[in-house]
Amino acid sequence: MRVHRSAAVSSVHEDADGVTVRSDALEPLRARWVVAADGAASTLRALSGTPFRGRTYAGTWQLADLRVEAPSLDPARVHMVGGPRGLLVVLPMHLDGWARVVLHLPDGPAPGGAATPAALAAEAAARGWTAAVRECRWTSTFRTGRRLAADHGSRRVLLIGDAAHVCSPVGGQGLNLGLRDAVSLAAALPRAADAEGLAAWRRARRADALGVLARTDLATRAWTLRSAPARAVRDTALRGVLTTPAGRRLLAESVAGPRRKPQGGDRQTLG
Known part of the structure; x- marks a missing residue:
């Protein structure tokens, strides 16, 4: 198997026997x-x-993997809190002190908007989960549907x-x-x-x-x-x-x- 990187597909032509794929970086491929x-x-x-x-769901979602101390809810359990501000989900990651925090923002920022650990932790606290955030490994803001x-x-x-x-x-x-x-x-x-x-x-x-x-x-x-x-x-x-x-x-x-x-x-x- 050959892997071609940086080769965008420009056309796909199908006939009774197969498919021809053309790319701006390769000769036509037949399969x-x-x-x-x-x-x-x-x-x-x-x-x-x-x-x-x-369809696309209303609002945006924010995810973050956080290393925390002194969480207010049992760190070994999954927690889902639905309230007027939106959904909060806290998931254990089976790594010492780490949790994945998910927020649904009904009127939230556009995808790609800043989601700092401090801002995310503050919003989670307003929804019922508090913790001292020591490290953020990854965060993402997106829409889904x-x-x-x-x-x-x-x-x-x-x-x-x-x-x-x-x-x-x-x-x-x-x-x-x-x-x-x-x-x-x-x-x-x-x-x-x-x-x-x-x-x-x-x-x-x-x-x-x-x-x-x-x-x-x-x-x-x-x-x-x-x-x-x-x-x-x-x-x-x-x-x-x-x-x-x-x-x-x-x-x-x-x-x-x-x-x-x-x-x-x-x-x-x-x-």
């Missing part, structure tokens, strides 16, 4: 299939003429990962969904004699993506409610669900999806 794993702003998806339908590539696009340009679908970060399912795309495609490609041979793979991947997008969309809407009465109903329902192991499992699976059982020769479960 039976082209796998588009080039992210949410996929060039290959756009060149293949495949619509990417959906729910989008899915149309199923009537190119037959030989195969979309996987964020090029095929984008979901809310609530539930942490974007990476898992992309891994399932890649693993299942690696198994399907050797058995595909022509473009029609991947029809079953396409249907299965679309069904999986639709399920993940529906679950994460519902969770995102629930956790970003701003109306006080609506939040009160949500919190009352959650308290009831969280009182039993079965309820906690049901809640987790409603966001992240049910536990997948290995099939056939599977050695490991992704999901």
